[in-house]
Amino acid sequence: MVPLSLKADxxxxxxxxxKILQDVHIDCQQGEIVGLLGxxxxxxxxxxxxxxxxxxxxxxxxxxxxxxxxxxxxxxRIAYLPQHNYLPKGLKVDEVARLMVGQNQWGNFERQPxxxxxxxxxxxxxxxxxxxxxxxxxxxxxxxDFLLLDEPFTHISPVMTDWFKEQLLEARKxxxxxxxxxxxxxxxxVSDRIVLLNNGVTKPIVDPKELMQYGYVKNI
Amino acid sequence: xxxxxxxxxxxxxLIFQYYRSLLFHNVMFSLxxxxxxxxxxxxxxxxxxxxxxxxxxxxxxxHYYYMYRKSYYYYHNAGLSVxxxxxxxxxxxxxxxxxxxxxxxxWYRSV
Numbered sequence: 001m002v003p004l005s006l007k008a009d010x011x012x013x014x015x016x017x018x019k020i021l022q023d024v025h026i027d028c029q030q031g032e033i034v035g036l037l038g039x040x041x042x043x044x045x046x047x048x049x050x051x052x053x054x055x056x057x058x059x060x061x062x063x064x065x066x067x068x069x070x071x072x073x074x075x076x077r078i079a080y081l082p083q084h085n086y087l088p089k090g091l092k093v094d095e096v097a098r099l100m101v102g103q104n105q106w107g108n109f110e111r112q113p114x115x116x117x118x119x120x121x122x123x124x125x126x127x128x129x130x131x132x133x134x135x136x137x138x139x140x141x142x143x144x145d146f147l148l149l150d151e152p153f154t155h156i157s158p159v160m161t162d163w164f165k166e167q168l169l170e171a172r173k174x175x176x177x178x179x180x181x182x183x184x185x186x187x188x189x190v191s192d193r194i195v196l197l198n199n200g201v202t203k204p205i206v207d208p209k210e211l212m213q214y215g216y217v218k219n220i
Numbered sequence: 221x222x223x224x225x226x227x228x229x230x231x232x233x234l235i236f237q238y239y240r241s242l243l244f245h246n247v248m249f250s251l252x253x254x255x256x257x258x259x260x261x262x263x264x265x266x267x268x269x270x271x272x273x274x275x276x277x278x279x280x281x282x283h284y285y286y287m288y289r290k291s292y293y294y295y296h297n298a299g300l301s302v303x304x305x306x307x308x309x310x311x312x313x314x315x316x317x318x319x320x321x322x323x324x325x326x327w328y329r330s331v
Contacts, residue, residue: 054296073296086293091237099230099237099298142297 003030006064006078006146006176011050013043013057020046021057022200028176030145033168035191036180037205037216042197044180045083048148051178052080064145076102079144083151085131089124093134096123102143109141132156136164140171147171149179153186165190184217231308234300239309241288242280246313249283250276269321270314277313281306 006028013021020043028034038044049055051062053073062069064077073080087096097119101109109115114133118126126134132155139147153161161183168190171177181187188194194205198214211217254264254272261268295305 052296054293071301074299074301076297076299079297080293082290082293084290086290086297088237088241088288088291088294090241095233095237096294099234100294139297 003032004064004145004176005029006051006178007062008047008051009061010059011047011057011061012059013046013050013055019200021050021197024197024200024202026051026178026195026202028146028178030174030176031172032193033172033177033179033191035184035187035194036178036197036202037184037187037194037211038180038197039216040182043200044197045150047197048080048150048178048180052078052148054080076143078146078148079139079142081136081139081147081149081152083154085128085135087123087131087135087138089122091123092119093121093123093126094119097134097138100138101141105141105143109137112137112141129156129160133160133163136167140167144175146176146178149177149181151181152179153181153183161186184211230298231300234295234298235305235308235312238295238305239312242277242284242309245283246277246280249279250317252276253279269317273314273317274310277310 007025008027009025011021011024012019024043024047026034026036026047036044036047046055046057050057050060053062053069053071069075069077093115097109097115114130114137118130118134123131123134136152139149152164156164165186168177168179179187179191188208194208194211196203196205196211196214196216198216203214205211208220212220250272253275257268257272258264292302292305295302
């Protein structure tokens with residue numbers, strides 16, 4: 001089966017007259033993890049939100065295998081993990097999980113300790129780490145063909161980082177993933193290729209040492 | 221054996237989840253606006269009822285957006301846009317309020 005291909009092109013975003021994204025292009029195939037790096041405020045999160053469909057740019061093209069997506073989340077082909085906790089408070093874990101997790105993914109999802117240990121609790125009864133792990137799992141096991149992950153490695157412990165990397169590699173078997181984080185070593189470690197967002201445009205990074213040339217890191 | 225929720229049921233469950241989280245503030249704001257409107261106009265008409273509900277619902281939605289807007293990503297990931305969320309839950313609110321209002325009116329006339 002030919003892998004699906006997500007393409008975002010000509011994305012232009014301005015904020016208070018300042019151009020954040022200028023004619024940006026990024027693409028991702030099923031079975032691939034694309035790492036998106038860039039300095040603070042360069043527009044990484046905005047780019048992911050535009051692809052997901054919750055931020056309106058001046059112009060965008062987002063399509064899967066040439067089919068233009070108008071409302072990207074309605075048909076649940078793209079899922080998005082925001083930087084912050086996103087589950088509403090006071091709802092039962094089991095109830096929210098059944099609404100977000102894909103039918104084909106449920107069998108694997110319901111064996112995950114991050115779900116089974118808490119499925120009878122309410123979302124506001126979980127600690128920050130437990131909630132984050134559950135939210136990560138629910139995105140990874142969503143029915144979406146493509147996942148957009150915004151800073152998944154931030155504020156999690158080293159053990160959880162290793163666990164999440166394993167989960168990512170497992171999810172890659174059936175999905176395309178674009179992941180961004182300031183923990184660039186984790187991104188380099190887990191990604192098949194790296195894209196740097198610099199001065200409003202994306203640049204493919206072939207060798208991680210190029211990150212020094214663009215001034216993203218001092219040493220690598 | 222797990223039973224996943226089919227799509228129409230999933231949609232209605234999402235709407236009820238959202239509506240439930242609005243309910244307290246929605247009732248409070250609607251009562252406040254309704255009391256003020258009744259004091260000014262002196263009677264409740266269908267048009268005034270709709271206006272009261274619209275203002276009460278908008279205030280409750282604004283409060284939810286201010287306090288919990290991050291949770292909109294849950295609804296997006298579940299396949300529901302904010303516009304549809306607002307539209308369907310407002311429809312639900314109008315329907316439920318109309319039923320309660322009619323029952324109260326019938327009870328009031330019977331005593």
